[in-house]
Amino acid sequence: MQTHFNRAFKYGDGLFETIRVRQGKILFLEKHFARLSKGLSTLQMQDSQKPLSLNNFQEILQDFLSKQSDANLRIRITFFRKGGGLYTPNETDYDYYIEGSPLCQEAFELNIDGLRLGCCTTVQLPIDQLSNLKTTSALPYVLAALEKKAKAWQDCLILNSKGAIAESIAANVFVVKNQKIYTPDLNEGCIAGVMRQNVIEIAEEMKMVLEQGTLVWKDVLEADEIWLTNSIRGIQWVSQVEGRSNILTNKRAKRLITRLNQKVEAKL
Structure with missing residues (x-):
C-alpha cells in the first residue's frame, strides 16, 4: 500500500471497522457489515466489479484469519477510495487493508478497577451525516486523547x-440515574457503536428502562453508574469522575456483561 497515493492518508477518504474475534469466530459480523455498508454508501464508495455483500465481507475477513496463529484477535479493516484527484475523487472504487493484534482475554471482562473520567475541553464533535460513521478522519479523538493524557484521566x-455529551475517545457512553439507563441519541453526534447496539438490545431483553436522548455533564455528576462500551472491550465501568468526590458503582454493568458473554457463547 503506497501512502502517497492513498486517499485515506491524504484526505481521510475512508472508513474502518474494528472487530473482535473469539476462538477464530467473528463477533457481531452482521452489525459491523450494516454499519460499514451505510458508511460506504454515505461516502459514495463502491466496487464496480463486485458490490460488497455480507458473504464476501465475511470471506475477506476469514481469508485474513486463516493466516493468523492467534484465535482471539482485534482486527481492523480500513476501506479507502482508490485513485487520484484532489478533494474531488477520480473514482468511486475502493480497496482495503486489514491488520490484527492478539487479545489476552477470550471473553469480555469487566475492568476490576473503575476508570477515572474527565470532560474534554479541547475539542467538540460536529453533528452531521458523518457523525455516526467510523471514518479515518480522527483528529478530534487525537486531541481529546492528548488532553486525557495531560490530565491523567483514563478516558474523557x-x-x-x-455542548451535550456525544461519546468518549473510543467508546459510547451510558449513564444510570434513578434506576434508569440513558445514552446519547445518534442525533447527538456519536458513533453508531456495534456494542452500543448490543447493550441497548440486552438491556431491553432484561427489562431495564433505557432512554436514548440528550445527556449533559450534570447527568454525569449525578449518575449512579457510568459505562463506556465498544466492540473490543465490551463494557467498562467508571468509578471516578472529575468534579465529584464519591465513587460510582457497577452493579448493572456486571449483569449486562454476564448476559453479553452468554449471548456470544451461545453463537460460537
Whole structure:
C-alpha cells in the first residue's frame, strides 16, 4: 500500500471497522457489515466489479484469519477510495487493508478497577451525516486523547457542538440515574457503536428502562453508574469522575456483561 497515493492518508477518504474475534469466530459480523455498508454508501464508495455483500465481507475477513496463529484477535479493516484527484475523487472504487493484534482475554471482562473520567475541553464533535460513521478522519479523538493524557484521566467524554455529551475517545457512553439507563441519541453526534447496539438490545431483553436522548455533564455528576462500551472491550465501568468526590458503582454493568458473554457463547 503506497501512502502517497492513498486517499485515506491524504484526505481521510475512508472508513474502518474494528472487530473482535473469539476462538477464530467473528463477533457481531452482521452489525459491523450494516454499519460499514451505510458508511460506504454515505461516502459514495463502491466496487464496480463486485458490490460488497455480507458473504464476501465475511470471506475477506476469514481469508485474513486463516493466516493468523492467534484465535482471539482485534482486527481492523480500513476501506479507502482508490485513485487520484484532489478533494474531488477520480473514482468511486475502493480497496482495503486489514491488520490484527492478539487479545489476552477470550471473553469480555469487566475492568476490576473503575476508570477515572474527565470532560474534554479541547475539542467538540460536529453533528452531521458523518457523525455516526467510523471514518479515518480522527483528529478530534487525537486531541481529546492528548488532553486525557495531560490530565491523567483514563478516558474523557467529548461534547458535541451543542455542548451535550456525544461519546468518549473510543467508546459510547451510558449513564444510570434513578434506576434508569440513558445514552446519547445518534442525533447527538456519536458513533453508531456495534456494542452500543448490543447493550441497548440486552438491556431491553432484561427489562431495564433505557432512554436514548440528550445527556449533559450534570447527568454525569449525578449518575449512579457510568459505562463506556465498544466492540473490543465490551463494557467498562467508571468509578471516578472529575468534579465529584464519591465513587460510582457497577452493579448493572456486571449483569449486562454476564448476559453479553452468554449471548456470544451461545453463537460460537
